[in-house]
Amino acid sequence: MSTMVATNKRSFGSVLWDYLTTVDHKKIAILYLVAGGFFFIVGGLEAMAIRWQLVTPMNDFVSAGLYNELITMHGTKMIFLAAMPLIFAFMNAVVPLQIGARDVAFPFLNSLGFWLFLFGGIMLNVGWITGGAADAGWTAYAPLSTTSPGEGVDYYVLGLQISGAGTLIGGINFLVTIVNMRAPGMTYMRMPLFTWTAFVASALILFAFPALTVGLFLMMFDRLFGSGFFDPNMGGNSVIWQHLFWIFGHPEVYILALPAFGIFSEIIATFSRKRLFGYSAMVFATVLIGFLGFMVWAHHMFTVGMGPAANSIFAVATMAIAIPTGIKIFNWLFTLWGGNIQINTAMLWSLGFIPTFTLGGMTGVMVAAASADYQFHDSYFVVAHFHYVIVGGVVFALFAATHYWWPKMFGKILNETLGKITFWFFFIGFHMTFFIQHFLGLMGMPRRYWVYKEGQGLDLGNAISTAGAFLMAIGTIVLLYNVIITSVKGEKVGGDPWGARTLEWAIPSPPPFYNFKQLPLVRGLDPLWIEKTEGRDGMTPAEPIGDIHMPNNSFLPFIMSLGFFIAGFGFIYQKYDLAWLSLVFIGMGIALGSMLMRSVKDDLGYHIHKEDLVKEAKE
Amino acid sequence: MSEHDVLNPKEMPLNPEKATLEGKNKFIGFWFFLGGETVLFASLFGTYLALNGSTNGGSSSQELFGLELVFIMTMLLLTSSLTSVYAMYHMKNNDFKKMQIWLGITVALGLGFLGFEIYEFYHYIHHYEFTLRSSAFGSAFYTLVGFHGGHVVFGLSWIIALMIRNAKRGLNLYNAPKFYIASLYWHFIDVVWVFIFTVVYLMGVL
């Protein structure tokens, strides 16, 4: 990575050690980006295998069992191990800079959050090696999941439990960072929209993930310790899992989508060279979407048999979310209106997002209508709908953010030509793959089908869909090539290559490890823009140059996560032989021991001295 | 001024737990964490309420629960919450010794609670053969009450570790937030127990 080279030439070992122990939000952002990107590619390969299996009727490219593992792991991986960490990558890279902070509130926990996510993510995938990954769908509905043989679903449960803990920690960290660490003058209503959406998404993480934690615990007890929560033979009720899963699962959609909205808001404003239209309405809509996101989980369960009253209430509540979402779409359009629109790669993704996401929102209202959903539910219509929302919303945003913030993170601009090639391949491929699936669903193709039969009239649509998937794959490969070629050959850029508006562009690219030598004084929304229009070339400092307090690096987060990882294996394999419980004790011992160590050992950090800062400035 | 001097001022400020930025972060971060914990227990309560009648032919709550023991447990835990308030009162007055004493009493009461809870589980298992695997009700009961018990164990270990670690060096602005959030955690555990007492035991014997 360019940052590593930028500082000074160091041995591979010291760079590795630096990344293993770092508590710097910018480096953690890179870790999230690399790990999330890796899982995104693996999940993409799984998707290609799925599409190839469905290219012709009654195909036997993969077996039924393997197919079920593929769809389960594709869904789980893309949501938890690709989309979430990639969102976290940009939250880490950008939010502290946008609010004018030197780091997050809890740098140590930030690192712990990452390592928990990574070890959890690895755990989820261990099943591939040990003879069978999870195969009960990413929703893991009981009793299918509780009765699934082998250890695949156990890895799902423990992997998600560990990585979920990491996410929860990350969420709390960002909440506190945004509440406590804003620069002087950065009031709530002056925060950039990406920070706002990160804030609301973090609140959603805080209140949604514990429901998943409980669901996973219950499933773990059912599978590994013989309890009967979801076992009808013991008086249990499998629908409880569905409630717990979706109480988490629906807010999860907004945990991903809101930061995506934030990303687009930044990019559209920057490249229209206009203030975001209706900023306060945008903030209001964000909060409202977050709030309503908790009221609608049962719209995933219209066919469960909850009765017409519950179905109607959840249908109407769900439709209500269309209103704040619509507000956002129109505000983006009117930010563009009257602007000086510069179309580069980041902007292409943002512009491609508007019609795509509008379609996803439209089908969202359609599936929200309970009595229509009796047809849509668990058919390819729903598959199309959520890919329009998650890919058309979130993945497009991640691609846009990659192009937009790459210079800030690595000091170089990604190649624009290659970027545009990626966009067009991916955009066209995406619509080819998923638009047709709306019709496949209505034509009677249920989701998670390993094969469809001859003579069902589904052949053409599926073939087109598979062809589109290949275009998306080509686009992604070009992006990878772009990243490599830019790292090798790209030219260095200054702090503000886009003529942007927010604080992260007021400091060099990549930023120094202490971010701001002097905390900036914020005088309004789009603080950098304000200073620039008033003829200054940077922020006015809010404090004289002084000592800067920095946190120490630590290896404990890695060790702690490793401990939970080891304990996970113990929990799983004790179902065959209680001797494996020793691994639980070893793992938990390592984890709790490191916690104790963290608690009793003072970690006061260190200071960068004023003299050094002044000297550095002169050089 | 060195870090040491900053953290060990001559006069303790009014709210030592919130006097430093780190302290403020811990304070508000922990409140957020408790928000998440609330959802966690709400989910467990929801599950319990859905399954508390699903005895699968085994022991029911009416057969199992008696209020005498649980009442004593409730009193122990409520009192321990009060004693931890005293401890925090003395922390704000910068009286380390009294704070340690009251924390010690809190721990003792907590241990008493834990002892009764272990006895209670032992009793159900051996006299009624009522376990996690008996029925969905058994699963839900042990999971809900057990999660709370686990929190008690963690809270006690935490407070004890803090007391031992800081026994010699006394109170400063670095450890004051730690004591404070540990006591917050203890209050939270207490509040959850009040709900368990009501939902599980009071409603269970009716």
Add this chain to the structure above:
Amino acid sequence: MKDWMGKIRTLSLFSLMVLLLSACGRDNLTALVPKGYGAEESLRIIIITITVMIVVFIVVMAIFVFVLLKYRQKKGQENMVPKQTEGNKTLEIVWTVIPILLLIVIAIPTVATTYDLADESAKEDSLNINVTGEQFWWHFEYPGEEIQTSQDLYIPVGQKVYLNMMSTDVIHSFWVPSISGKMDVNPDNENTMYIEAYEEGVYWGQCAEFCGDSHSLMDFRIVVVSQEEYDQWVTDMQNVDPDAVPESTTAQEGKALFEQSCISCHAVGNTPSVGPNLSNFGDRTMIAGVLEHSEEELVEWILNPASKKPGNGMLDAPYLQDKSVSQEDAEKIADYLLQLKASEITPDSAK
């Protein structure tokens, strides 16, 4: 360049037309050509919502295209700074209130149909059928008529039929897109839905809740016949004689083998069974819901069920463990099964 773009446009327009024409899908499977009450009601809501949504989409796209054409950066204007507008109260009220009104237009019929489709007031006086979903087949019990059958569900045309559904293992979902939307088949509680078919015919049903390896092979059929034919079928099914002696000798031998190797799970006649009921096996549309109804396929199915339906319950059958059924035996069993024709009324009557 322009010409090339034009060609692409024509081509994509053409392919879109082709798609639209074939977009309705296969008759008796697709939800877009409803042949029953539930499907018709759902489609009505689908059409209302999609109409409203297309209006919204057109408005959004019109603004979008206009903005892009009008305000795209022009050469030499790279540094032009447009007017910084904060917002516009009137506009914001407009795009808040109009969507609310549109949603009310959608919400009212949605709620009305949701209640309508859950209506159980006619349950007592209608035909009730108990549906059981199992990995990976369907069982149908007619409690009033005392009939047991599997895989092919016979119902009279134009009648409300109440289905009381429950699963014995994991969650399934009963979906016959042309006739009605789906309803989950849960292991913990009974769900009830009603269906009413408008036309005689054989309709394609599928499991719509992910249920394991052969989830995609858990097909069934609904055979909709006239009331008279249905009555006839009921009488015939009630009179099925499990001890009837088949005509051919191979079938007679097959019957003996069947009673030795298969009867512990399967049943002929109206007794409950662990595996599918085979009383009218000879009349079935398909074998195991997905295989062509031929002797060849049946023999293959008996001998190697794993290759046809991964993970299905027959894999545990003792005859497979101890390999006690040979190719010849399987052919005899197939002979026996294929001559189990319980009634004059078959799926062919429904056309």
